Amino acid sequence: MTGDLNLVLAIVIPLVGALFIAANDARPNLREGVTLATAGVLFCVVLWVLQQYLSGDRPEATLLEVVPGLPLAFNVEPLGMLFGLVASGLWIVNSIYSIGYMRGGNEQNQTRFYICFAIAISSAMGIAFAENMFTLFVFYEVLTLSTFPLVTHKGTAEARMGGRTYLGILIGTSIGFQLVAIVWTWVLTGTLDFTAGGILAGKVEGSMVPVLLALYMFGIGKAALMPFHRWLPAAMVAPTPVSALLHAVAVVKAGVFTVMKVAIYIFGIDFLADTGAADWLVWVAAFTILAASLVALTKDNLKARLAYSTVSQLSYVTLGAALATGPAVLGGSMQIAMHAVGKITLFFCAGAIYVATHKTEISDMRGLGRAMPFTFAAFFLGAVSIIGLPPMGGSWSKWYLMLGAADAHRQVILVVLAVSSLLNIAYLLPIVARAFFLPPPPEPEAKAAGAAASPRKGGIAEAPLLCVVPLCITAVGCILLFFFADAVYALLEPLVMTGGAVQ
Amino acid sequence: MIGPHLPILQVALPLIAAPVCVLLRFGNLAWLLALLVSWVSFAIAIALLSQTMHGGTIDYFLGDWAPPWGIAYRIDAANAFVLLIVSGISAVVLPYARRSVADEIPAGQRSLFYTCFLLCLSGLLGVTITGDAFNLFVFLEISSLSTYILVAMGAGRDRRALTSAYTYLVMGTLGATFYVIGLGLIYMMTGTLNMADIAARLQELGGNRTVHVAYAFIVVGIGLKLAMFPLHTWLPNAYTFAPSAVTAFLASTATKVAVYVLLRFLLTIFGPTFPLEAQTLTYIFLPLALIAMFAGSTVAIFQINLKRMLAYSSIAQIGYMLLGISFGNLTGVTATVIHLFNHALMKGALFMALGCVILRLERASIESVRGLGQAMPWTMAAFVAGGLSLIGVPLTAGFISKWYLVSGALEAGWWPVAILIVASSLLAVIYIWRVVEVAYFSPAPEGRPPVTEAPLGMLLPVWVLVAANVYFGINADLTVDIAEEAALALLGGGS
Numbered sequence: 001m002t003g004d005l006n007l008v009l010a011i012v013i014p015l016v017g018a019l020f021i022a023a024n025d026a027r028p029n030l031r032e033g034v035t036l037a038t039a040g041v042l043f044c045v046v047l048w049v050l051q052q053y054l055s056g057d058r059p060e061a062t063l064l065e066v067v068p069g070l071p072l073a074f075n076v077e078p079l080g081m082l083f084g085l086v087a088s089g090l091w092i093v094n095s096i097y098s099i100g101y102m103r104g105g106n107e108q109n110q111t112r113f114y115i116c117f118a119i120a121i122s123s124a125m126g127i128a129f130a131e132n133m134f135t136l137f138v139f140y141e142v143l144t145l146s147t148f149p150l151v152t153h154k155g156t157a158e159a160r161m162g163g164r165t166y167l168g169i170l171i172g173t174s175i176g177f178q179l180v181a182i183v184w185t186w187v188l189t190g191t192l193d194f195t196a197g198g199i200l201a202g203k204v205e206g207s208m209v210p211v212l213l214a215l216y217m218f219g220i221g222k223a224a225l226m227p228f229h230r231w232l233p234a235a236m237v238a239p240t241p242v243s244a245l246l247h248a249v250a251v252v253k254a255g256v257f258t259v260m261k262v263a264i265y266i267f268g269i270d271f272l273a274d275t276g277a278a279d280w281l282v283w284v285a286a287f288t289i290l291a292a293s294l295v296a297l298t299k300d301n302l303k304a305r306l307a308y309s310t311v312s313q314l315s316y317v318t319l320g321a322a323l324a325t326g327p328a329v330l331g332g333s334m335q336i337a338m339h340a341v342g343k344i345t346l347f348f349c350a351g352a353i354y355v356a357t358h359k360t361e362i363s364d365m366r367g368l369g370r371a372m373p374f375t376f377a378a379f380f381l382g383a384v385s386i387i388g389l390p391p392m393g394g395s396w397s398k399w400y401l402m403l404g405a406a407d408a409h410r411q412v413i414l415v416v417l418a419v420s421s422l423l424n425i426a427y428l429l430p431i432v433a434r435a436f437f438l439p440p441p442p443e444p445e446a447k448a449a450g451a452a453a454s455p456r457k458g459g460i461a462e463a464p465l466l467c468v469v470p471l472c473i474t475a476v477g478c479i480l481l482f483f484f485a486d487a488v489y490a491l492l493e494p495l496v497m498t499g500g501a502v503q
Numbered sequence: 504m505i506g507p508h509l510p511i512l513q514v515a516l517p518l519i520a521a522p523v524c525v526l527l528r529f530g531n532l533a534w535l536l537a538l539l540v541s542w543v544s545f546a547i548a549i550a551l552l553s554q555t556m557h558g559g560t561i562d563y564f565l566g567d568w569a570p571p572w573g574i575a576y577r578i579d580a581a582n583a584f585v586l587l588i589v590s591g592i593s594a595v596v597l598p599y600a601r602r603s604v605a606d607e608i609p610a611g612q613r614s615l616f617y618t619c620f621l622l623c624l625s626g627l628l629g630v631t632i633t634g635d636a637f638n639l640f641v642f643l644e645i646s647s648l649s650t651y652i653l654v655a656m657g658a659g660r661d662r663r664a665l666t667s668a669y670t671y672l673v674m675g676t677l678g679a680t681f682y683v684i685g686l687g688l689i690y691m692m693t694g695t696l697n698m699a700d701i702a703a704r705l706q707e708l709g710g711n712r713t714v715h716v717a718y719a720f721i722v723v724g725i726g727l728k729l730a731m732f733p734l735h736t737w738l739p740n741a742y743t744f745a746p747s748a749v750t751a752f753l754a755s756t757a758t759k760v761a762v763y764v765l766l767r768f769l770l771t772i773f774g775p776t777f778p779l780e781a782q783t784l785t786y787i788f789l790p791l792a793l794i795a796m797f798a799g800s801t802v803a804i805f806q807i808n809l810k811r812m813l814a815y816s817s818i819a820q821i822g823y824m825l826l827g828i829s830f831g832n833l834t835g836v837t838a839t840v841i842h843l844f845n846h847a848l849m850k851g852a853l854f855m856a857l858g859c860v861i862l863r864l865e866r867a868s869i870e871s872v873r874g875l876g877q878a879m880p881w882t883m884a885a886f887v888a889g890g891l892s893l894i895g896v897p898l899t900a901g902f903i904s905k906w907y908l909v910s911g912a913l914e915a916g917w918w919p920v921a922i923l924i925v926a927s928s929l930l931a932v933i934y935i936w937r938v939v940e941v942a943y944f945s946p947a948p949e950g951r952p953p954v955t956e957a958p959l960g961m962l963l964p965v966w967v968l969v970a971a972n973v974y975f976g977i978n979a980d981l982t983v984d985i986a987e988e989a990a991l992a993l994l995g996g997g998s
Contacts (some may be wrong), residue, residue, distance in 0.1 A: 067903060067979045138897040152944065160944050164936075171932055175895065175925050183909040183921065333826065 003061030006052065007074040007129050009045045010084065011289040014038060014122035018115045025111045032099050035114050036299070037094040042121070044086040049129075053081055060131065070192065073089065076195070078492050079264070079333055081118035082160055083257045084128035088341045090249045091121050093470040097348055098241040104355040107239060112149060117245065124250040127257065127423040133182050133192040133266060135257060137174070140222070143254055144170045148241040151235045158237050165234035167455045171437035173228050178219025181212055185266060194261060196317025198268020207265075209277035216262045217281055224311045226288040233307040240351025243303060247310045248295035250346035253336055260333055264495060281322035284323050286416045290313040293423035299359050302350045305427060306343070312420065313339045314385065320401055326496040328404020333492050334485070335397035338385065341477045342394050345382030346428075348471035349375050352463035362431055367440030369432070371461045373470050376435045378475035383428035385478040393481025396488075407475025509554075510563040510576045513586065514632060516641075520653040521618045530605065530613030531911055534740060537617040538597045539868075541624060545587075545594040548904045552583040552651055562634075570634075570697045574850050577634030577699065581989035584840065585763045586629045586690040593624050595851065599964035600748035603858050608910065609659055609748045616656055620752070622649035627760045637696045638687055639764065640679065643728070646760075647675045650753060651703055654745040660865075667740030674737040678727030685720030687714050687855035702772045718779055721768055729761030731825060734797035735818045742814035747858030750810060753818055754854050755847035762824050762843060769828065770836065770993040781831070788829035793843035795822030800930035804937070809857055809867040813850065816893065819927065820846050826924070827908055836990040837983070844982055845892070845900035845975065852889035852968035856882050859957035859965065872938060874947030878954040883942050885965045889934035892972040895928050899976040904985070 017038030024031040052059050055077050060075035098117070102110050124148060126139030144167070152163035181412065186192055188203045195442055204212060221228045235246055246252060263272060272278045292312035299305040313335070320332015352375045369376040385392035388399075398417060405413035462468050481488070520540040524533040554561060555578055563576040578586075600620075608616055626646025633639050651672045657664030686715040690696060692713050693704035708714060723734070738758075742750050773780055799819030806812035820842070827839030859882040860867040860875065876883045892899035905928060912921040947954075956962070975982050 045561075064978060065978060065980060067906070067983045072977075141897045145891070155944055160940060164940070165934065168932070171894075171896075172929050176922070176929055179905070179923075180909060180918075180925055182920050183906060184913055187910055187913040256563070 003074070004052070004059035005060050005061075006045055006048045007061040007076070008063065010049065010088075010125045010129065011074075011122050013045060014118040014125065017042075018118035018122075021111060021114045021118060028110065031111060031114060032095075035099075035118070035447045036097050036329060038118060039088070039095045039121075042125075043088045043092055046084050046125075047137070048077060049434040050081060050085065050273050052076075054372065056082050066134070068244040069190070070134045070186075071132070074126075074129040074134050074135065074464070075131040075268070076129060076493050077265075079257065079260055079336075079348045080128040080130070082333065082337055082488065082491055083253060084125060084304045086337050087121065087124045087253065089339060090244075090344055090474075093183065093473055094241055094244055094249055094344070096466055097244070097351070097470040100468075100470075101239065101241050101351050101355055103465065104464045105239070107153070108155075109153065113239075115240075116146050116149045117241075119252050120150070120245060123395040124254055128335040128413060130194075131261075132194060133185065136261065136424065137178065137182055140178075140254060140258065141171075141174060142173065143251060144222075147242070147246065147251060150245070151238045153239055153242065154237065156237075162234040162237035165280065166231045169228055170444050173219050173221030175289060176219070177215045181215035181219055184212060184215070184362045193264035198264070198266055198271050200267050201271040202218075205275075209271075209275050210280060213267065213272075213277050213281065216266070217259065217284075217318070220258045221261070222251055223259045224252060224255065224288075225284060226311070226315075227291065229288070229311045233304055233314050234312055236303045236307050237303075238350070240303070240347055240354060243307075243431060244344050244351070245379060246349040247306070247347055248340045252310060252314055253340055253436040256314050256336055259318050260329070260336070261323050263324070264329065267327075269324050269329060269496075270422075272322075278322040278324055282410065282413065284320065285315040285322055286466055287418050288312065289319065293420055293427065296427045297423065300363055302353070302360060302362050302365070302431070303347075305351060305362065306346050309346075309424070309427065310339075310343060312424075313343070316397065316401060319413070320404060323401075323404045323408045323410065325342060325404045325407040327407055330489070330492055330496055331397050331400025331402075331404055333495060334400060334488055338481060341474055341481060344380045344394070344477060345378055345471055346386070348467070348474065349379040349382065352467045352471060354466055355437075356461060356463040364441075369435030369437075370437075370440070372463070374462055374472060376432055378471045379389050380429075380432045381413075381475040381478050383424075383432060385481075386428060387424040391482045392478045393485060395482065396485045475485035507563075509547050509551055510561060510578060511565065513544060513551065513590075514625055514629045516544060516547075517628070518539070520620040521625065524614050524621060526946070527614055530610060530617075531601070533596070533614035533617040534559065534601050534604070537621050537658065538619060541590065541593040541597050544590040544624070544628065548583070548586040548590040551578055552576075552580075552985070555583040555736070556972050556985065560992070561615070561945075570700065571695065575634040575699075576632050576696060578632060579992035580985060581766070581840065581992045582631045582763065584985050584989050585760060585843065586628060587757045588759055588844055588846075589624070589627045589631065592851055594750060594849055595618075595964045595967055596752045596755075596855070597860070598750055599751070599961050601711065602958055602961050604746065605861060606862050607660055608656055612656060612659075616746075619649040619652045619656075620749075623653060623752075623757075625806070627756055628758050634698050635696055636689070636698055636701060637921060640683055640686065643679055643682070644762075646757070647679060649727075650757060651675070653749045653753075654741050656749070657744045657746045660746075660876060661744050662739070664744035666736075667744045671737045671741045674727055674734075678724045678734075681720045681724030681727065683724075683922060685717040685724060688717035688720070692717070698767070698772055701739040702774060703714075705773060705777070715779055718773060718777070722765070722783065722809075725761055725765045729758050730763060730818055730821055732791050732798065732818060732822065735795070735799075735821075738818060739811050739814040742817065743811040744806055747854065747861050751851050751854035752884055754813070755851040758817065758821055759847055760844045762839070766828065766836070766839065766993050768974070775831070775994065784829045784831050784932045788825050788922070792822040792826035792829055793920070795819055795825070796923070796926040796927040797930070800927055800934065803934045806934075807867065807868050807870070809860075809872070809938065810854070812938075813853055813857070816931065816934065817846075817850060817928075819894045820850070822927075823904070823908060823924070826920070827911060830911045830915045830917070832911060832914055833990055833994065834907060834914050836993060837986045838907035838911045839978075840986040840989045840993075841907055841982055842904040844906045845972075846987070848900050848968055848972050848975065849889050849892040851918060852885060852965055852972060853893065855888040855961070855965045855968065856889060859885075859961050862957055862961065863954050869941055872942045873945040875954065876943035878947065879956050881962050882957050882965070885969050886942075887935075887939055888969045890931075890939070892976065893932045894935060897976070898973065900972045900979075900982075902976055903979040907983075965973050
């Protein structure tokens with residue numbers, strides 16, 4: 001091992017944390033303490049990397065060389081820095097929330113849950129700081145495998161089916177397409193390093209470029225490009241903190257992050273723009289955005305609706321990569337962070353509602369806003385951010401994507417983005433409206449279900465504090481991201497500069 | 504002083520120890536002797552490999568008789584690597600065998616078991632080390648005959664072991680006979696049995712109908728031995744009904760040695776310039792390998808008996824090895840040699856894990872492993888790890904094999920083949936995950952007495968192989984270096 005310590009620490013710390021969690025199987029308080037401490041330390045390490053990065057250093061580390069020419073190596077570039085910050089920062093919030101949720105719901109096998117969570121975060125760090133496609137792929141697969149026990153956590157037949165779809169699609173696409181694409185790149189260029197401006201220009205031409213791009217884009221199943229999106233709704237059987245992990249912290253973000261990395265550092269934005277190899281991808285992404293939103297409209301199960309919303313929102317990132325213009329790439333990359341904070345808020349709310357009332361269907365949530373005002377207020381903020389209205393962080397990513405679409409002279413895409421925002425309004429805001437403005441249904445069986453769960457008339461019956469505080473934090477985060485978007489912009493700007501695309 | 508004689512010691516040591524085992528009578532003493540011998544063999548193999556890595560080839564003349572008259576052993580990186588695989592696996596399987604054999608084989612037969620095991624080891628090592636084509640046949644018969652007995656010893660648990668051993672005997676003998684017929688024709692044409700001399704004479708001779716016929720006989724004969732599709736029919740039953748330790752040993756070594764012999768004949772002796780070879784590779788090996796990959800894996804998905812499932816998986820994996828040869832480029836041959844090694848590691852670990860299940864539950868079927876994730880956590884974790892390696896997940900040895908195989912296909916410009924390779928490995932996901940789901944998500948069947956974890960003596964060897972799977976997946980420098988050198992030695996020898 002050679003290089004900067006902090007990058008290696010970012011990957012090792014969660015693993016060490018996992019060991020301590022395992023050792024404290026019988027002591028829940030200590031175990032959860034270890035989880036929180038690990039999350040805190042990890043975030044500090046990532047901040048250390050950030051500080052080093054902002055001061056102009058470029059930390060890098062090589063762990064070992066697996067086969068000659070293919071090292072497990074790490075370095076820092078803008079996109080990875082952003083993803084690392086988002087994932088490690090949200091892990092803290094998510095851990096607090098997990099404790100509230102898992103205890104509130106009396107879930108089984110909590111130790112296994114926290115161990116797998118820590119391993120998943122470790123692999124997310126590996127993905128964020130990967131210096132080459134090989135390293136990224138390795139951690140991508142570790143992430144898939146470490147989240148499988150989380151998805152099937154409940155162990156029911158339904159969970160098993162969900163896990164099957166999850167693993168089948170993610171492993172299937174990654175080995176079936178992505179691995180071929182990676183080896184192909186390796187055979188063509190003799191390198192897999194992420195290089196500014198791409199490595200493929202001049203090495204492959206003609207009709208093979210779109211084919212290779214397709215192998216990559218469909219191979220990154222975690223980006224949930226249609227038709228390989230089925231795993232996301234299937235994974236809804238998992239406990240809510242896992243859904244938050246999947247949708248906001250690590251898994252799907254790792255997917256779209258990889259999409260961006262491949263577009264920027266393997267193909268190169270200019271190469272994509274010149275060859276027009278990504279033209280088809282623009283349409284597939286646009287189709288996914290609209291189709292998934294339409295499906296979301298039809299779902300009554302809250303988590304299922306949010307899942308399809310994620311499928312749709314992820315394709316914004318893919319769209320940003322496919323448009324291959326400076327602002328579009330910026331917008332797509334920003335979307336990684338903005339969507340993360342917005343969507344984790346929504347999932348936290350869904351989980352809080354479930355813990356407090358055991359309700360999962362939207363039609364049952366009439367009038368719930370009076371009992372759970374904080375939760376639904378946070379849901380509202382998160383929803384507005386996902387829709388992309390100011391003053392929420394989400395508005396910036398949409399803004400830059402629209403600029404990018406205009407830059408690329410694709411007016412149709414502007415229409416798609418606008419229609420998508422309308423659809424978002426249609427499937428997200430009624431949930432809040434019904435909760436606040438409709439009277440609660442008369443529910444005789446609610447009293448039987450448990451006195452704590454059934455609110456007194458006019459009284460407040462929120463989920464446990466450990467569930468409510470995190471979702472308030474992330475909701476406030478949505479607002480803060482609007483005002484501090486320039487920091488994100490400044491962090492991401494070098495992407496476009498070195499990417500070479502004209503702004 | 505002993506140094507120069509290592510090549511003969513490699514073969515002679517187990518050969519001499521084998522009859523001593525019969526005399527020992529007691530199973531445990533015989534086991535101890537076998538264990539010591541196989542560990543020494545392993546050490547010798549390491550020494551030989553390090554010599555060939557640094558000093559090139561080793562030529563050893565038996566009794567100091569130079570080749571045209573005497574038998575020569577010729578060791579280069581390729582067969583030194585195979586020696587290492589064979590002796591290494593036996594060094595891991597034997598510690599495991601004590602408990603497993605005590606459970607599966609009647610007390611009176613145990614010393615005979617170790618005798619046959621050592622004979623088999625000696626035979627396989629001899630086949631690998633020799634530079635004389637007829638001597639190869641002799642060792643092939645030694646290993647095969649002892650293998651038939653080893654398989655038949657499974658009869659204590661299941662009488663079907665006898666018929667499977669008999670089928671194996673018939674098929675194996677056919678293969679050996681074909682080989683000898685081919686060799687006879689070669690001898691007729693070249694007047695020599697020394698591999699290097701045959702290679703040189705064939706170069707001068709060029710194409711010739713007799714040589715073509717010899718080529719066909721030899722390829723088919725070895726194809727039978729290595730269970731090349733569609734000559735694989737003996738394998739599933741033999742692996743299923745043999746005692747657990749035997750299955751683990753055979754699956755990791757016997758077919759590997761046969762693949763090595765095929766490589767040696769195709770690449771070194773007949774050589775890439777041999778007129779028929781290009782067509783054989785493209786029109787026979789490539790399609791057969793692809794069919795084997797898909798047919799083997801597909802059939803594996805529907806198996807109830809898990810040993811049989813892994814046996815069919817072996818047929819698919821042999822397909823990968825043949826596929827690497829059929830690319831006809833250096834990367835392809837390297838991939839084959841790497842996969843020889845990695846497949847030995849993964850199949851060894853998987854079959855040994857199943858052996859632990861059999862020890863506790865009498866049989867390893869999809870039904871019997873229900874709920875074992877809780878009852879036998881270490882055994883099932885080893886099975887999952889081996890399975891991941893078989894699938895080719897990164898950070899396992901299987902991934903390295905797949906990487907080189909796909910590289911080889913793309914280098915040859917056969918990108919549809921590259922996609923087929925990864926597609927077939929997804930079939931492995933299905934048959935491995937079927938077991939994982941049942942073991943971890945199904946409750947234990949009603950009325951099953953409580954199951955305890957396998958004894959440490961068996962778990963430890965399993966986990967040694969699991970660790971090797973991970974180690975050679977993370978740091979493949981060593982294997983890739985050796986495999987590349989081996990591929991060069993195989994290809995370089997003929998030209």
